[in-house]
Amino acid sequence: MSNLSTRWLKKSPWVYHVGTGGCNNCDIEILDCLTPRFDVERFGIKLVVSPRHADVLLVSGPVTYHIKPRLQEVYKQAPKPCVVACIGACACSMGIFKDAYSVAGPVDKVIKEVDPNAIFVYVPGCPPKPETMIMALVKALQKI
Amino acid sequence: MNKMSVPEFINQFKQRYSGLSDIQEHSAKRVYIRIPRENLKDAAHILFREMGAKFSIASGVDVREGFEVLYHFTFDKHGFICTIRVLAPRDDPKLDSLVSIIPGTIWIEREIYDILGVRFEGHPNLKRLVKAEFADENEFPFRKDFDIKKFKEKHGLPTPE
Numbered sequence A: 001m002s003n004l005s006t007r008w009l010k011k012s013p014w015v016y017h018v019g020t021g022g023c024n025n026c027d028i029e030i031l032d033c034l035t036p037r038f039d040v041e042r043f044g045i046k047l048v049v050s051p052r053h054a055d056v057l058l059v060s061g062p063v064t065y066h067i068k069p070r071l072q073e074v075y076k077q078a079p080k081p082c083v084v085a086c087i088g089a090c091a092c093s094m095g096i097f098k099d100a101y102s103v104a105g106p107v108d109k110v111i112k113e114v115d116p117n118a119i120f121v122y123v124p125g126c127p128p129k130p131e132t133m134i135m136a137l138v139k140a141l142q143k144i
Numbered sequence B: 001m002n003k004m005s006v007p008e009f010i011n012q013f014k015q016r017y018s019g020l021s022d023i024q025e026h027s028a029k030r031v032y033i034r035i036p037r038e039n040l041k042d043a044a045h046i047l048f049r050e051m052g053a054k055f056s057i058a059s060g061v062d063v064r065e066g067f068e069v070l071y072h073f074t075f076d077k078h079g080f081i082c083t084i085r086v087l088a089p090r091d092d093p094k095l096d097s098l099v100s101i102i103p104g105t106i107w108i109e110r111e112i113y114d115i116l117g118v119r120f121e122g123h124p125n126l127k128r129l130v131k132a133e134f135a136d137e138n139e140f141p142f143r144k145d146f147d148i149k150k151f152k153e154k155h156g157l158p159t160p161e
Helices: A004-011 A025-034 A068-077 A089-093 A107-112 A130-143 B006-016 B037-050 B103-116 B148-154
Strands: A014-019 A056-060 A083-087 A103-105 A119-123 B022-027 B030-034 B054-063 B066-075 B080-089 B094-096 B119-121
Touching: A014 A025, A014 A068, A025 A056, A025 A083, A025 A130, A056 A068, A056 A089, A056 A130, A068 A107, A083 A089, A083 A107, A083 A130, A089 A107, A103 A107, A107 A119, A119 A130, B006 B022, B006 B030, B006 B037, B006 B080, B037 B066, B037 B080, B037 B094, B054 B103, B066 B103, B080 B094, B103 B119
Parallel strands: A014 A056, A056 A083, A083 A119, B030 B080, B094 B119
Antiparallel strands: B022 B030, B054 B066, B066 B080
């Protein structure tokens, strides 16, 4: 893919943060990533307030049954191509919440129900370091 | 300011509270008071309104005798936590709601009702809160007799291997 939209995506990926029932630990690391210590805005990575502006969805937490339809709706609203970054062990594989009564499945499984060709990047860790998230995003954008 | 120690607090509490109580002084920072469920409102009124405690959180546990609800009160100026333990028997899991005394208990009581199934009498809005939408009103995941396999089979969810 080398059309105009992917070239823009590589230059300055705008991220939208979706919390899907995590314990807020990954969310805090995402905030660390965005605030001046790591300052990802120097790479053009910027937090936006609407999924309609987003190139990357940062999803943290195992997907609960409550949030499952909302996450799918948010993914549908994001313009394609769109990278889904699964932040943390829970989002990658449900982590310790596997087989729980309230958890619908890992992020990739839930999103593949609406789009089988979605692009994923997995950032395991509990929580992952901000450096790891930046590196994962860079690798994902190189692949596109 | 004069700091109140835990033994002093127990003395003051005993002077105000007339019902049955089993006081366990766990450490210099922690004291547990087990009371019968009829006296829950009195004890909460004494701690919250008269002695100036702050309501921190409540928690519910499924124990052998029934469902135990623990109301944690903190005394921030004096540096200790006082926990009120009340037991709701398994065959009649009802407790008095503390919303009329402590408005902050409204959400946690609703959550305890939703996942543990303790009914709080007098709660203004005792509805389900966090459980999945397809789950039945009488399925309580935090009870010891909750069977995750049966629950998943009943609702057609993928069962654990």
